[in-house]
Amino acid sequence: MHELIDSTEPAIGSLAEARAAIDEIDAALAVLLERRTAIAGQVQRLKPVGGFAGRNREREHEIVMAMAAKAPSLGPERLAKIMNAVIEAGLEVAEQRRAARDGS
Numbered sequence: 001m002h003e004l005i006d007s008t009e010p011a012i013g014s015l016a017e018a019r020a021a022i023d024e025i026d027a028a029l030a031v032l033l034e035r036r037t038a039i040a041g042q043v044q045r046l047k048p049v050g051g052f053a054g055r056n057r058e059r060e061h062e063i064v065m066a067m068a069a070k071a072p073s074l075g076p077e078r079l080a081k082i083m084n085a086v087i088e089a090g091l092e093v094a095e096q097r098r099a100a101r102d103g104s
């Protein structure tokens with residue numbers, strides 16, 4: 001994982017090598033997204049009002065700003081779009097699971 005987040009990228013010599021590096025990063029992202037989805041689902045169960053109804057835009061803004069400090073090339077506007085998609089996907093999964101549990 002460390003080499004994945006090291007900003008001093010080694011020189012990439014070919015398209016195949018570049019795509020292999022992207023595949024490795026995307027595999028790590030997928031694992032992190034799966035973990036995030038699981039934990040965000042637990043958060044929905046802990047909140048007095050979970051799911052889309054309990055959406056907290058202030059917390060989402062904090063998440064984006066913290067990420068923007070670590071990803072300056074993307075910046076807050078693009079990260080907000082990315083994280084909106086990630087957060088909404090997590091809420092959808094949580095709501096689907098809740099519906100399956102409630103039998104509704």
Ligand SMILES: O=C(O)C(=O)C[C@]1(C(=O)O)C=C[C@@H](O)C=C1
Nearest residue numbers: 040043055056057059060087090
């Ligand atoms: O922190 C919360 O309150 C959550 O519900 C988690 C989460 C997230 O996925 O990070 C999801 C929805 C909220 O709008 C904000 C953040």
